[in-house]
Amino acid sequence: MIITIDGPAGTGKSTVAQTIAERLGFDFLDTGAMYRAIGLEALRRQADLENHRELAFIARHAGIEFDWGHRPPIVLLKGEPVGHLLRGAEATRAASFVAVVPEIRDILVREQQRIGRNRPNLVTEGRDQGTVVFPEAGLKFFLDATAAERARRRVAQLRARGEIVDYQEILAQIEERDTRDRSRKVAPMKPADDARVIDTTALTQQQVVELIISAAQG
Ligand code: C5P
Structure with a gap:
């Protein structure tokens, strides 16, 4: 069975999806x-992040793969593990420019569907x-929360890592x-x-996990 979890940044999607995958013994894909x-x-x-042709060329030659020997799987860029470099503000912003390029979406959608066939x-x-990617998935969820709450969570996360951040700036980025x-x-x-659709504004990640697990087992 394929379970899809979509939604904007700061809804806890990643942690929730990873926890559910572990609990069910499923593979986890962080697209x-x-x-x-x-x-x-x-x-x-x-x-140039506005240049679609240049970005598409880079995507065609980027050699993105996962090392499935790890849980969660490790992202490789031309064989180099880069997971720890992907969460910074610059890569985060660049990703959303990359994501508007139709040719790049085509490449990644096909790769994600191939992964789904193998796993x-x-x-x-x-x-x-x-x-788009798994319209036939057995269970689909969309996690949401107010932008203010998502910014608050992100600020707490970054401050816990010792970073000095400004709430208004994070809210604007989100x-x-x-x-x-x-x-x-x-x-x-x-x-x-x-x-x-699950509004997570007033829910803990644990509550969201339980909601999804009970739907998956129900
Ligand atoms: O989920 P995450 O914050 O890591 O995604 C980074 C960016 O990648 C998003 O802002 C979005 O623009 C893009 N993305 C996408 N489609 C996906 C996953 C991510 O467009 N399936």
């Missing part, structure tokens, strides 16, 4: 990491997993990224018609 890895490669090559018990998270994700022409972020 945002693929867009981020291409974003990182674009930054390394000092690409039929999969929890996959992103923005378009229920709508809103900028949401707008780009929701308004792009190809695969704009939205819940699939048959997805269950």
Whole structure:
């Protein structure tokens, strides 16, 4: 069975999806990491983030793979493990530029579908997993929360890592990224018609996990 978990940044999607995969003994696919890895490669090559042809060329040669020998799997960029480099502000921003390029979405969608064929018990998270990549998935969820709450969570996460951050700045970054994700022409972020939408604003991650597990087992 494939379980898709989509939604904007800061809804706890990643942690929730990973926990569910562990609990059910499923594989876990973080599709945002693929867009981020291409974003990182674009930054390394000092690409123009508005230039679709240049970004598409980089994506075609980026050699994004997962090392499935680890749980969660490790993202490789031309064989180099880059997971720890993908969460910074620059790669995060670059990923959302990469994600508007139709040719790049094509490449990654096909790769994600190939992974789904090889790993039929999969929890996959992103923005378009229920709508575009796995329209036939057995269970689909869309996690949401107010932008203010998502910014608050992100600030807490960054401060826990010792980073000095400003709430208003983080909120502005989240809103900028949401707008780009929701308004792009190809695969704009939205819940699939048959997805269950969960507003996580007032829920803990544990509560969200339990909701999804009980739906999966029900
Ligand atoms: O989920 P994460 O924050 O890691 O995603 C990074 C960026 O990649 C998002 O802002 C979005 O633009 C893009 N993305 C996407 N489709 C996906 C996963 C991520 O467009 N399936």
